[in-house]
Amino acid sequence: MNASLSINDLHVSVDGTEIIKGLTLEIPKGEVHAIMGPNGSGKSTLAKVLAGHEDYEVTGGSVTMDGQDVLGMEIDERSRAGLFLAFQYPHEIPGVSNANFLRAALQARLPKGEEIDAVAFYKEMYARMDELEMDRKFTGRSVNEGFSGGEKKRNEILQMMMLEPSFAILDETDSGLDIDALRIVAQGVNSMRSPARGFLVITHYQRLLDYIVPDHVHVMFDGRIVRSGDKSLALELEEKGYDWVKEELAA
Amino acid sequence: MPHDNATLEAVSIDQAEGNFSFPEAYDYDAGYGLTEQVIDYISDAKQEADWVRDFRKRALKVFLDKPMPTHWASKDLENIHFDNIRYYLAKGQRPTRSWDEVPDDVKQTFERLGIPEKERKYLAGVEAQFDSEAAYSNVKEELEKQGVIFVNSTEGLREHPEIFRKWFGKVIPTGDNKFSALNSAVFSGGSFIYVPPGVKVAHPLQAYFRINAENFGQFERTLIIVDEGAEVTYMEGCTAPKFETATLHSAVVELVAMKDAKIQYITVQNWSNNVFNLVTKRGLAHENAEIRWIDCNIGSRLTMKYPGVIMKGRKARGEVISIALANDGQHQDTGAKMIHAADETTSNVVSKSISVGTGRSTYRGQVHIPKHLKGCKNNTECDALLINTSSRTDTYPAITVRGNQHATQHEASVSQVSEDQIFYMQQRGLSEAEAMSLSVNGFVNDLVREFPMEYSVELKRLIDLEMEGSVG
Ligand SMILES: Nc1ncnc2c1ncn2[C@@H]1O[C@H](COP(=O)(O)OP(=O)(O)O)[C@@H](O)[C@H]1O
Ligand SMILES: [Mg+2]
Numbered sequence: 001m002n003a004s005l006s007i008n009d010l011h012v013s014v015d016g017t018e019i020i021k022g023l024t025l026e027i028p029k030g031e032v033h034a035i036m037g038p039n040g041s042g043k044s045t046l047a048k049v050l051a052g053h054e055d056y057e058v059t060g061g062s063v064t065m066d067g068q069d070v071l072g073m074e075i076d077e078r079s080r081a082g083l084f085l086a087f088q089y090p091h092e093i094p095g096v097s098n099a100n101f102l103r104a105a106l107q108a109r110l111p112k113g114e115e116i117d118a119v120a121f122y123k124e125m126y127a128r129m130d131e132l133e134m135d136r137k138f139t140g141r142s143v144n145e146g147f148s149g150g151e152k153k154r155n156e157i158l159q160m161m162m163l164e165p166s167f168a169i170l171d172e173t174d175s176g177l178d179i180d181a182l183r184i185v186a187q188g189v190n191s192m193r194s195p196a197r198g199f200l201v202i203t204h205y206q207r208l209l210d211y212i213v214p215d216h217v218h219v220m221f222d223g224r225i226v227r228s229g230d231k232s233l234a235l236e237l238e239e240k241g242y243d244w245v246k247e248e249l250a251a
Numbered sequence: 252m253p254h255d256n257a258t259l260e261a262v263s264i265d266q267a268e269g270n271f272s273f274p275e276a277y278d279y280d281a282g283y284g285l286t287e288q289v290i291d292y293i294s295d296a297k298q299e300a301d302w303v304r305d306f307r308k309r310a311l312k313v314f315l316d317k318p319m320p321t322h323w324a325s326k327d328l329e330n331i332h333f334d335n336i337r338y339y340l341a342k343g344q345r346p347t348r349s350w351d352e353v354p355d356d357v358k359q360t361f362e363r364l365g366i367p368e369k370e371r372k373y374l375a376g377v378e379a380q381f382d383s384e385a386a387y388s389n390v391k392e393e394l395e396k397q398g399v400i401f402v403n404s405t406e407g408l409r410e411h412p413e414i415f416r417k418w419f420g421k422v423i424p425t426g427d428n429k430f431s432a433l434n435s436a437v438f439s440g441g442s443f444i445y446v447p448p449g450v451k452v453a454h455p456l457q458a459y460f461r462i463n464a465e466n467f468g469q470f471e472r473t474l475i476i477v478d479e480g481a482e483v484t485y486m487e488g489c490t491a492p493k494f495e496t497a498t499l500h501s502a503v504v505e506l507v508a509m510k511d512a513k514i515q516y517i518t519v520q521n522w523s524n525n526v527f528n529l530v531t532k533r534g535l536a537h538e539n540a541e542i543r544w545i546d547c548n549i550g551s552r553l554t555m556k557y558p559g560v561i562m563k564g565r566k567a568r569g570e571v572i573s574i575a576l577a578n579d580g581q582h583q584d585t586g587a588k589m590i591h592a593a594d595e596t597t598s599n600v601v602s603k604s605i606s607v608g609t610g611r612s613t614y615r616g617q618v619h620i621p622k623h624l625k626g627c628k629n630n631t632e633c634d635a636l637l638i639n640t641s642s643r644t645d646t647y648p649a650i651t652v653r654g655n656q657h658a659t660q661h662e663a664s665v666s667q668v669s670e671d672q673i674f675y676m677q678q679r680g681l682s683e684a685e686a687m688s689l690s691v692n693g694f695v696n697d698l699v700r701e702f703p704m705e706y707s708v709e710l711k712r713l714i715d716l717e718m719e720g721s722v723g
Contacts, residue, residue, distance in 0.1 A: 051678050054670075075677035076686075084678075091675035095693025104689055105679040142693065159679060 003066055004028040005050075005083075005167045005198055010061035012042075012049050012223075019045045021223035022061070029166065030195040034209055035202045036234060037220035038242045043202045044088050046220075047171045051085040052078050065167060080109055082166030086156035086173050088202075093143035098155065099125065101143045102162050109163075128161045132188050149176030157188045168192070169200045174208035186211030206238040219245055284334045287311065290436060293339045297405045297439070300412065310425045310435030317429040325582060327553050331527055336499055338437040338470070390454060399483075400445040401456060404472040407443025414445050418476055422505035422535045422561070430529040430555075434470050434503040441471035441502065446481040448509075455484040455517070455703065471502040477512040484515040486703070498552075499527050506534035506542055510564065513541045519706055521713065522551035524580060530556040533588070536596075538564030545701050546573040548583055549713060557615055559588030562596035569598040574695050574710075577610030578717055586615035586647075587631075595626040600633070603695050607638040607717070614646045614663075622653035629659045636694045637667045638687070638718075666694075688718040 005027040012020035019042045027033045037043055049056045050063060052075035063070040070078060093101060102125060107116045129136065132154050144152050153173050160168055170189070174182055189212050193199070201212055209217070209231060217234045219227040221242075226249055227233065237245070282289065290311055294304040319328050394401055400411055407415045425435040446452060477483050500522070508514045514534060522528050528551045534542035544558035560569025571587035583606075589598035604612035614633045629652075635644040646663050668690045676686035692699070692714050699707045 051674075053674055074682075075674060076680050076682050079678050079680040087675065087678075091669075091672050093672060093676065093690065093693055095696035096689055101676075101679070101689070104681055104685065108680040108682070108685065163679065 005200070006062075006064045007050075008062045008064075010046075010049070010063065011059045012045060013057045013059050014045070014055060018059070019056075019223050020049065023220075023223065023225055025200075025218065025225060027167065027198040027200055029198045031215040032193065032199040032201060032212060034212075034214035034217045034231075034234065035200065035220050035225075036204065036206070036217065036237055039204065041220045042223045043220055044171055047085055047088075047169045047200075047202060050078075050169060051075060051083065076108070079105075079163075079165075084160050084163055084165030084168045086153075086160055086168065086170040088171040088175070090144050090152045090156055092145045092147075094145055096143050097140050098143050098158075099139040102159060105159070105163060125158075125162060128158055128188075131161075131191065132158055133184050134158060150178065150181045153177055154181065154185060154188075157185050161188060161192060164192075166196065167198045167200070169202065171202045172204060173201070174203055174205065182208065183211060206234040209234045221245055221249065283337055285311065285314075285336070285338055285433075285437070289338050293437060293439065296339070297409070299405070299408065302416070303408050306420065306425075307436050307438075310432050313426045314429060314432035314436055317426070317432055319429060324555060325553055325584065327582065328527075331499055336469075339439060390456075394452070394456075397450045397452070398447040399450060399452060400443070402443050404438060404441045404443055404474070407474065411443070411445070414476065415443055415474055418505065418507050418535075419474055420505075422507060423503055423531050423533050427531060430501045431503050431531040434472060434501050434531070438470045438472035438503065441473040441504075442475070442485070443473070444475040444477075444483065444485065446475075446477045446483050446512075448478040449480045450478075451482040452484070455486045455515075457486045469500050471504075473502070473504040474507075475505070475514060475516070476507045477509060477514050479509045480511040481509075482513040484517065486517040486519075486706075488518050488520040498525050499529070501527075501529045502531070504530070504532040506532075508534060508536045508540035508542050508567075510538045511540060512537070513543075515543045515545065516558075517545045517702060517706070519547045519549075519702070519710065520551075520554075521549040522554070524550065524552055526551045528554040528556070530554075532556065532558040534558075534560045534569070536560055536562050536564065536567035536569055538593075539566045540564060541568040541570075543570040544572070544587075546571065546585075547575075547702070547710060548573070548585060549576045549717065550578070551581060551583075553582045553584065555584045557586040557588050557617075559590065559617075560598065561590045561592055562598065563592045565593045566595045566597075567593060568596070571600045571602070572698055572701050573602045574698050575602070575604040575612050576714070576717060577604070577606045577612045579608035579610055582611045582613070584613040584615065586613075586617070588617045589619065589629060591618075591620040591624060591627045591629070594624050596624075597628045599629070600631040601698060602633040603636070603698055604633075604644060605636045605638065605691055605694065606644050610638075612644045614644075616647070616649060618650040618652070618659065620652045620654070620657050620659070624654065625656045627657045629657075631659075631661045633663045634694070635663075635665045636691065637665065638691070684719050685715075688715040691718055 007023060007025045010020055010023045011018060023046065035043055045056060049058065052073065058071055065081060065083060073081065103116060103121060106121065110116060125139065134154055144155060147155060153176060156173065173185060177185060201214060203209065214231050217229055217231055218225045219237060226245060287308060290307045294307060321328055400414065420435060423431050425432050444456065475485060506514050506516060532544065536542045542560045546558060548554050548556065558571050562569050569589050573585055575583035575585045577583040583604060587600040587602065589600065591598065598618065600616060602614050604614060606612045612635060616631055618629045618631060620627045633646055637644060644665060650659060650661060652659050668687060672690060673683060673686045676689065677683060681689065692711055699710050702710060
């Protein structure tokens with residue numbers, strides 16, 4: 001059994017159009033991998049397909065998590081098995097408070113008949129909210145409803161911290177964040193880095209990677225990973241722009 | 252029609268459901284069908300005064316003369332076979348069955364809802380009586396000290412005509428609709444309550460305290476009179492499903508709030524799928540009085556219920572807050588009637604409906620503000636949630652506002668639980684059914700808060716249970 005999230009020659013289509021065209025990537029626990037790429041290259045598609053979104057059809061390849069087949073699992077099974085996706089566009093859930101939602105998510109991880117310890121839960125949640133500098137009033141507010149872009153992203157990180165996944169995919173968590181919020185969110189993510197956890201950080205800009213320093217950087221273009229390297233690749237990309245990758249590919 | 256009970260038993264609607272059978276013979280019921288003899292039988296059994304007997308007989312004529320309201324309401328009403336119904340069973344003559352005969356899924360539902368042992372038997376029809384004397388006796392003593400009268404309709408009309416006769420059948424006249432006429436002819440059970448001036452009843456009065464064979468009858472009649480400056484909350488029903496053998500339920504509830512009085516009437520009903528639940532509920536609010544209907548309807552084959560408030564005195568207030576859930580094969584036809592009949596009266600209607608599968612929800616609202624009045628306000632909000640594409644919902648708001656010295660506001664929305672919302676929730680580890688339940692609970696959350704604590708907890712569990720079968 002290998003302790004990693006392992007994607008092998010993955011092909012994905014939507015309505016007959018291939019979007020992911022043979023993607024291979026291995027994220028061992030303990031590492032942070034970043035995927036960068038121009039808009040439309042298929043980054044969010046990859047994230048959603050890993051989470052099990054039904055709009056996307058996997059036409060080839062495999063995904064395993066700690067050696068276990070992921071593609072055969074239901075969406076919620078994947079989550080409970082330790083896969084977390086911080087959404088680029090987090091959904092609103094009218095009428096359901098943040099606290100109740102988190103509680104239900106944690107409860108779903110307990111064996112039948114076992115009840116979550118409410119006191120411990122609130123203690124933990126408040127501690128995490130303090131780290132993320134989130135006001136306590138967010139516990140009672142409906143999930144993401146009326147939240148600003150930045151508040152939604154913080155809320156995603158709060159959920160990640162509470163659910164303690166073994167693999168976390170962060171899809172453009174930096175977009176919509178001002179510099180202070182970016183720093184706070186990055187601190188939250190960094191505090192979660194551990195030998196028992198792997199990260200896939202999707203971003204359009206290198207800025208985030210100043211705060212969450214990756215072990216590996218991959219460049220995605222047109223449904224494939226076209227280049228991999230260490231964190232200096234991100235800087236190079238920032239400097240030369242995505243056109244540089246495109247030109248190299250064409251050459 | 253054949254006239255021996257065994258044959259009728261075999262052809263009646265509930266038997267078609269095939270759920271239960273009741274081999275006993277009933278020596279003390281009024282037989283099947285609706286005739287003047289049946290009325291006499293009921294009046295004799297209840298030892299009623301002549302004026303009540305006459306009231307019933309007049310109502311029977313009205314009922315027989317009135318056509319079914321199928322020109323606007325569901326054609327399904329035509330499937331009610333009035334000849335196949337037993338209109339009165341004397342106390343203690345309810346059908347019973349043994350606990351072993353109660354289907355397993357029913358038992359499981361009780362388990363899941365956490366219904367206490369004693370109540371399960373009553374609700375499943377194993378016991379005709381629910382012994383709540385212990386719980387009730389404390390309340391009763393307190394009420395007596397305050398001069399509150401809390402009796403059933405028979406006792407109310409027989410022992411306290413000086414109090415109840417004045418308003419009986421006045422808020423909802425016999426001829427209001429075909430089913431109020433039916434109820435007026437054959438009513439039994441229900442609660443008659445009088446609260447003297449200035450008395451604020453501390454605890455909600457519950458129909459539950461007084462459950463007996465008659466109380467949860469098919470044709471309940473309730474009249475609540477709250478005198479000047481007095482206050483009361485009344486609760487009926489419970490979240491546990493009632494496994495009914497009788498398919499037609501037609502209650503009439505009249506409320507009278509005198510000057511400065513307040514009445515809050517809370518209903519939670521969860522009928523089995525074979526029940527026609529056709530209820531007329533209306534309150535009369537005098538000067539500066541307040542009447543609130545808080546209503547939750549789940550289940551039944553067809554529910555038709557439009558609680559109303561007539562605001563007769565200056566500054567009177569009326570409110571209807573309702574939740575309806577129509578699951579597969581069910582039709583919730585609900586709404587509200589707000590009749591403004593004095594200056595500066597205020598009404599508020601908030602209705603939320605959930606339609607699942609082939610379930611259907613209809614909202615019918617009527618707000619009437621005549622031209623000669625000043626300073627009236629109405630707010631109406633109705634929101635419908637559709638759980639899948641085959642669900643349907645209709646809204647028929649009728650707001651008649653004449654004159655320009657009023658403020659009205661109307662909002663309606665139809666929404667769906669989106670696939671992306673469910674995906675988001677599932678990504679956090681909730682099963683599809685859990686995600687759906689939580690979404691639905693979220694939709695009604697602000698209204699559920701209006702129910703007393705113990706009801707709101709049960710409601711949540713009930714919604715979970717209803718949603719379980721709706722996905723997959
Ligand atoms: N549900 C969908 N239906 C149709 N096309 C889609 C869908 N999701 C993504 N696409 C298309 O797939 C491509 C990749 O999109 P996306 O994964 O969002 O890219 P990125 O996140 O890298 O900007 C785009 O051309 C987009 O229009
Ligand atoms: Mg994207």
